[in-house]
Amino acid sequence: MQSSHLSALYRFTRKVITACLLLTLLAGCTANAATPADGSYSYKSPSSDGIGKVYYGREIANVMGYQGANWLARPSRATEERSDMAVDALMLEKDDVVADIGAGLGYISFQLARWVKEGKVVAVDVQPEMLALLEAERDKYKVDNIETVLSTEADPNLPTESIDMAVMFDAYHEFEYPAEMMAGIVSALKPGGQVVLAEYRAENPLVLIKKHHKMTQKQVKKELSAAGLTWVKTDDRLPQQHLMFFEKAA
Numbered sequence: 218m219q220s221s222h223l224s225a226l227y228r229f230t231r232k233v234i235t236a237c238l239l240l241t242l243l244a245g246c247t248a249n250a251a252t253p254a255d256g257s258y259s260y261k262s263p264s265s266d267g268i269g270k271v272y273y274g275r276e277i278a279n280v281m282g283y284q285g286a287n288w289l290a291r292p293s294r295a296t297e298e299r300s301d302m303a304v305d306a307l308m309l310e311k312d313d314v315v316a317d318i319g320a321g322l323g324y325i326s327f328q329l330a331r332w333v334k335e336g337k338v339v340a341v342d343v344q345p346e347m348l349a350l351l352e353a354e355r356d357k358y359k360v361d362n363i364e365t366v367l368s369t370e371a372d373p374n375l376p377t378e379s380i381d382m383a384v385m386f387d388a389y390h391e392f393e394y395p396a397e398m399m400a401g402i403v404s405a406l407k408p409g410g411q412v413v414l415a416e417y418r419a420e421n422p423l424v425l426i427k428k429h430h431k432m433t434q435k436q437v438k439k440e441l442s443a444a445g446l447t448w449v450k451t452d453d454r455l456p457q458q459h460l461m462f463f464e465k466a467a
């Protein structure tokens with residue numbers, strides 16, 4: 218073969234190899250931007266109610282700001298959610314220590330406090346303004362068994378093995394660092410302690426809540442089992458939410 222043909226062949230081969238390398242890189246990036254199956258975080262352009270950060274294929278929802286706190290205390294909530302039934306289903310002992318993570322202005326914390334008269338509720342939230350609203354109400358009505366704790370986005374700030382149960386009502390889907398938060402919560406649980414989540418049912422299109430503020434049972438199980446918890450049961454009697462129970466090994 219003449220040397221001019223050889224060099225043309227060499228140039229062509231080099232172009233093909235470069236194109237292949239570029240395609241491989243592109244495919245890798247696209248896969249990474251989609252949905253990692255291993256639970257590490259990846260990123261996409263944010264949806265209208267999401268933050269663009271993806272965990273186990275779920276886009277994390279944006280945090281409900283304290284400016285909208287009134288919605289949490291809307292009069293219709295009692296019949297829409299039947300949280301009285303949910304709190305009853307927790308089967309709390311009167312001396313239990315229960316953490317309400319993502320407590321907001323304390324709509325659930327105050328109901329829990331009636332059940333643990335000899336124990337206490339630890340109301341945890343990342344927004345100091347929410348906790349200030351809760352504290353004002355607590356002091357006004359002289360409720361003496363609710364403590365507040367300011368968390369960070371990645372740490373509930375609870376002492377090791379200090380709580381019997383952690384509940385998250387309509388909150389987990391907003392955690393910006395769900396893996397880190399759950400590690401902190403699991404470490405704060407006593408052995409055999411429970412984690413209970415109330416999340417709006419994503420399986421049901423008639424539940425009129427924004428897409429990323431709802432979760433399927435399958436997704437919740439995937440994420441909480443990654444935190445080392447074992448699913449115990451789901452109570453599906455609530456009108457719009459799954460009430461899901463998980464346990465830390467004894």
Ligand SMILES: C[S@@+](CC[C@H](N)C(=O)[O-])C[C@H]1O[C@@H](n2cnc3c(N)ncnc32)[C@H](O)[C@@H]1O
Nearest residue numbers: 281289319320321324342343368370386388391
């Ligand atoms: C939709 S509100 C629900 C409040 C309350 N659980 C209720 O049912 O009324 C969600 C709450 O979770 C809180 N939150 C979001 N990320 C958090 C985090 N990493 N740690 C603690 N609280 C968080 C928000 O500040 C907000 O108050």
